[in-house]
Amino acid sequence: MTEKLRILIITAPYGNGHFAVANGLIDEFKKYDNIEYSLYDLYTEDYPATTKFVKKFYFSTYKKGLQQQAYRFFYYGSDKLLDLKIAKPYLRFGIKKLVKKIEETKPHIILNTFPVNCTYNLIDEGINIPVYTVITDYFANSNWISKHTRLHFLAVNSVSMQLKQRGIKDHQYSVTGIPIKPIFYKEYSDEEIRNLKKKFNIDENKKVILLVAGAHGVVPNVNKIVNDITSEDNVQLIVVCGKNLRLYYRLNRRFFKHKNLVLFQFVDNMHELMRISDLMITKPGGITMTEAANIGIPVILYRPVYGQELENAIFFSSKRAATIALQEDELIYKALTILNDDELLNDMKNNIKKIAIKNSALLIIDRLIKDYQLFLEEENDN
Known part of the structure; x- marks a missing residue:
C-alpha cells in the first residue's frame, strides 16, 4: 500500500x-x-x-x-x-x-x-x-x-x-x-551507577531499597516501614511519594535529614532510582513489573488487591523474582532478609531478568x- x-x-x-x-x-x-x-x-x-x-x-x-x-x-x-x-x-x-x-x-x-x-x-x-x-x-x-x-x-x-x-x-x-519507555532498556556501567549514587547522595557501601509509596494502596502504615528499615545501619531507603504531598511532608517532618532516608515527591527519572537500588517495594502493576524485569531489580509486592494486581504478583512470585507481603511487619522482615542474603538477592535478580523482553x-x-x-x-x- x-x-x-x-x-x-x-x-x-x-x-x-x-x-x-x-x-x-x-x-x-x-x-x-x-x-x-x-x-x-x-x-x-x-x-x-x-x-x-x-x-x-x-x-x-x-x-x-x-x-x-x-x-x-x-x-x-x-x-x-x-x-x-x-x-x-x-x-x-x-x-x-x-x-x-x-x-x-x-x-x-x-x-x-x-x-x-x-x-x-x-x-x-x-x-x-x-x-x-x-x-x-x-x-x-x-x-x-x-x-x-x-x-x-x-x-x-x-x-x-x-x-x-x-x-x-x-x-x-x-x-x-509489554511496551515501556526505551530508557528502561539501557544498560549502565559500574561507573555510571557510582555517579548516579553520588547524584542522589547514596552511600556506595550500603544496600538500597526503593519504596514507591505514592502508589495506590502502599501508603498505609508507611511510617513504621520507614522507621524500621532506616534504623538498619547497612541500608538506605529511597521513598518516592509521587503526587501524595501530604505523605511527603509528613515523612519529611518526622525523618528530617535522616542519614538513611532519601525522600522524593513525583519523579520523572524512576529508571535511575531503580538502577541504583537493590530491592523495590511497590504495587504489582503490569508496567511497573515490566520495568523492574528489564532493569533486573527484585520486588516486594505489598498488599496486592484482587484482580490483575494479585495475578501479576502470583506470576512474579512463582518465578521467584518477587515476593508478596500482606502486613508491614512481614514486609520489613522480608526486605531485610533478602538484603542480608546475597545469594538470595542475586538469584531473584537473575530470575526477574529472565522474564524481560x-x-x-x-x-x-x-x-x-x-x-x-x-x-x-x-x-x-x-
Missing part, C-alpha cells in the same frame, strides 16, 4: 498502565514515515461523567470493603458473565461513538491498550477493520480476549493459557512483552505490519 498506514490506538484512564503502553507505542510509531496514529480515550472523551464514577470506584477497590469484593466478582467472574445475554449492552457500550470516530479518522487498524469490548463488535456494524490488543498485565481475564481480535500481544507465554481456554488459536496471539514496541509494530499485509491478502482472495 502506498498511502500511510493509519492506526487508531484506543486506551482508557483506569490506572496509569494503559496510557503508558499507548505512549510507548506512539514513541515507536513516530520513527516511521509511513505510519499515522491517533490516540482515542473513548470513555473520557465521550462518557466523562461515567468515566469519573468508574475511576472513583476503581481506586476505591484498594480499600477493603464492598467495592473490592465487587471488583473481585467482576474480574474473576467475567468468564461466565460475558457469555450471558444480559452482558450484551455492556459489550456494546460505546459502539456508536466508536463508529463515529472511525468515520472521522478512517483507520486501517485498531489497536487496543485497554479491553474496549465494543471494538470486538464492529463486524456487527458492517465495519471490517482488523483489531489488535496489547494485554498490559501478566494475566488476561475474559475482557481482554476475543475471537474477533486478529492478534493479542502478550507479556509472557503463560498468558496464552487463558486465551486458549476462551477458544483463541495459536495464530491469534504473539508473545512480545526488550524492545517490545518494536516487536509489536513489526508483527502489526506483517499481519495487516496478511489481512489485505486474505481480503483480496475473498
Whole structure:
C-alpha cells in the first residue's frame, strides 16, 4: 500500500498502565514515515461523567470493603458473565461513538491498550477493520480476549493459557512483552551507577531499597516501614511519594535529614532510582513489573488487591523474582532478609531478568505490519 498506514490506538484512564503502553507505542510509531496514529480515550472523551464514577470506584477497590469484593466478582467472574445475554449492552457500550470516530479518522487498524469490548463488535456494524490488543498485565481475564481480535500481544507465554481456554488459536496471539519507555532498556556501567549514587547522595557501601509509596494502596502504615528499615545501619531507603504531598511532608517532618532516608515527591527519572537500588517495594502493576524485569531489580509486592494486581504478583512470585507481603511487619522482615542474603538477592535478580523482553514496541509494530499485509491478502482472495 502506498498511502500511510493509519492506526487508531484506543486506551482508557483506569490506572496509569494503559496510557503508558499507548505512549510507548506512539514513541515507536513516530520513527516511521509511513505510519499515522491517533490516540482515542473513548470513555473520557465521550462518557466523562461515567468515566469519573468508574475511576472513583476503581481506586476505591484498594480499600477493603464492598467495592473490592465487587471488583473481585467482576474480574474473576467475567468468564461466565460475558457469555450471558444480559452482558450484551455492556459489550456494546460505546459502539456508536466508536463508529463515529472511525468515520472521522478512517483507520486501517485498531489497536487496543485497554479491553474496549465494543471494538470486538464492529463486524456487527458492517465495519471490517482488523483489531489488535496489547494485554498490559501478566494475566488476561475474559475482557481482554476475543475471537474477533486478529492478534493479542502478550507479556509472557503463560498468558496464552487463558486465551486458549476462551477458544483463541495459536495464530491469534504473539508473545512480545509489554511496551515501556526505551530508557528502561539501557544498560549502565559500574561507573555510571557510582555517579548516579553520588547524584542522589547514596552511600556506595550500603544496600538500597526503593519504596514507591505514592502508589495506590502502599501508603498505609508507611511510617513504621520507614522507621524500621532506616534504623538498619547497612541500608538506605529511597521513598518516592509521587503526587501524595501530604505523605511527603509528613515523612519529611518526622525523618528530617535522616542519614538513611532519601525522600522524593513525583519523579520523572524512576529508571535511575531503580538502577541504583537493590530491592523495590511497590504495587504489582503490569508496567511497573515490566520495568523492574528489564532493569533486573527484585520486588516486594505489598498488599496486592484482587484482580490483575494479585495475578501479576502470583506470576512474579512463582518465578521467584518477587515476593508478596500482606502486613508491614512481614514486609520489613522480608526486605531485610533478602538484603542480608546475597545469594538470595542475586538469584531473584537473575530470575526477574529472565522474564524481560526488550524492545517490545518494536516487536509489536513489526508483527502489526506483517499481519495487516496478511489481512489485505486474505481480503483480496475473498
